[in-house]
Amino acid sequence: MIDSTTSASSATKKAVTCANCNLDNLCIPKGLSRSEVGELALLVNRNNIRQKGEAIYHAGSPFRGIIALRSGSAKLLSFDSNGNELVVDFILPGELLGFDGVSSQIHNCTAIALETVNYCHLPAYKIEILAVNTPGLTQVLMQRSCDQFDAQVQKMMLSRRSAEERVACFILHISDRLSMRGYSELEFRLSMSREEIGNYLGIAHETVSRIIHLFQARKLIEVKSKQLKITDKKGLINFYAN
């Protein structure tokens, strides 16, 4: 019904579709009825792959639709008038991207894979088709786009805090987002470089290094290259919440 297999059962193993995707509580389908999800599944392009460093879309290219990361992570970049990169956001598995192209129908950000990614793609023209038959979708998309707004407010909060507080908050934020989709909340891999973290947080990459070192000295975390382990979550929280 939906995939290369002939079975129409939603329990089919090999055919990954919206109905049996393990991201269904995080992705667009959350909040949709079963029949609406079915309709959505018909229109989604699945199994798009990009290798590390490759672009998912470029700033200046036409908006083609909303994208859901199934695995791997990515960074969202903008560029200032001098061509300097600004890391706008990191996108983790199960999260959506593409909203930077909705308003003007031209992307003003570039999305780059930080590691091999597999993503689903809901084409723009199909969104309109869907909107007619599935009123729920409109609201879900609206919610997701406004999620971004909430996230940006949080980000503004950070810009008012010290470098140490920013890094603590960054680590905890990544932890929360990963645990929400079933990964370990205390031990994970930071797929982005110190440079990219610093760019994102608005501090120099040397400062990121120094602070990570400091956190280790205080027994809050353990770091080995990109692998990170939170050993004192409360300590980290107290660090920026006081």
Added chain:
Amino acid sequence: MIDSTTSASSATKKAVTCANCNLDNLCIPKGLSRSEVGELALLVNRNNIRQKGEAIYHAGSPFRGIIALRSGSAKLLSFDSNGNELVVDFILPGELLGFDGVSSQIHNCTAIALETVNYCHLPAYKIEILAVNTPGLTQVLMQRSCDQFDAQVQKMMLSRRSAEERVACFILHISDRLSMRGYSELEFRLSMSREEIGNYLGIAHETVSRIIHLFQARKLIEVKSKQLKITDKKGLINFYAN
């Protein structure tokens, strides 16, 4: 057809409705067909008034719908865990607000009038009704909410720049937004305090004062209390674009 007057003409003077509102190129109706605007007009609550300092909505209150400022300006506030105010945005006449409540259906920001404001209100439950009959509305709202995303990216850019660049950019940005809706782009009133500007830009209010003074000394602007006149726009632009 739409208001208390009997005339159906869009040239009617006293009855302000979406069809003859001077904001129609900026507000929600932009991009909608004539009949869609008519339908919208039926559902909008007009002529809501708030005095300076009064709240349009509070953080924590349920989302009631999207609001369009017809006149006056407002500030959008968030609060950190210590209760400190963070100025998230300023809203000028013709601009929309309320998106901070869409995602969770609870506002996470507070909107306060900076001077007497008159606004229109599109109730949330009517948005759903409209979405069925006027597919264009969905897209327009989606666009507007994603506009906010674009704006936040611009804001992040600013946080990477010096205090002087931030103030220059702030002045030019307000100028642009005002000129877009027919006000003078070179001479206008800053309805917000130095404190609020500083809070918004992430710098101390003393720094705002100093920089405004500096810009005057360099003949870029003329300031008298809250009244501001741009005397060398190119100079201001060069100031942050180089």
Added chain:
DNA sequence: CGGCCAGTTGAGGGCGTTCAATTAGGGTGG
């Protein structure tokens, strides 16, 4: 006229940047 708050102006100190040097890590070819 007095009080109050917004705005201005000055001085000093701190946090994070910048510049520079060194070490570690990851990928490639011999």
Added chain:
DNA sequence: CCACCCTAATTGAACGCCCTCAACTGGCCG
């Protein structure tokens, strides 16, 4: 499998921007 290279990450030292604290001025309103 190791030598090599190149980039990422770390660490150190000094400067500078902006914050903080403090005093003063100006405008508005009772």
